[in-house]
Amino acid sequence: MSIYKMGSSKRIALVAHDNKKTELIEWAVYNKAVLSMHRLFATGTTGKLLEKALGIPITKFMSGPLGGDQQIGARIAERKIDVLIFFWDPMEAQPHDPDIKALLRLGVVWNIPFACDRSTADFLLTSPLMHQDYEVIQPDYSLYLKRPPR
Secondary structure (H helix, E strand, O other): OEEEEEOOOOEEEEEEOHHHHHHHHHHHHHOHHHHOOOEEEEOHHHHHHHHHHHOOOOEEOOOHHHOHHHHHHHHHHOOOOOEEEEEOOOOOOOOOHHHHHHHHHHHHHOOOOEEOOHHHHHHHHOOHHHHOOEEEEEOOOHHHHHOOOO
16 A cells, blocks of 8 residues: 545546536536636547636547547556546447546546546535545555566
């Protein structure tokens, strides 16, 4: 087990499937004051829409199906993303479903807070822990890394 320290200003990734983009934008506009205290990242189209609606800079990655989900996942593994807000559509299959599953898996692997719906995002964003330093307990993967090749 190791400890990773998140600063009081979090690096938040915002992602939404096509049918959830409007909901994420509405949520982000409602929470603009809080979100503006943090650094925001997003996949392609979602990032452009959020930047226009919020009027604050957002670091944009590729579109999700073109690799944006994987870019965010890599930054989670590198401890360069602290929080994931991913409004995903459970009612429609996506061509990049394996990438989505991998992204959510990395959120658990690296023990970062993430929300997949508006209610959870509300609870997460209003937590006092969002606005202070926080020590994340990282699982110890040393035995996994030292295992013999199969």
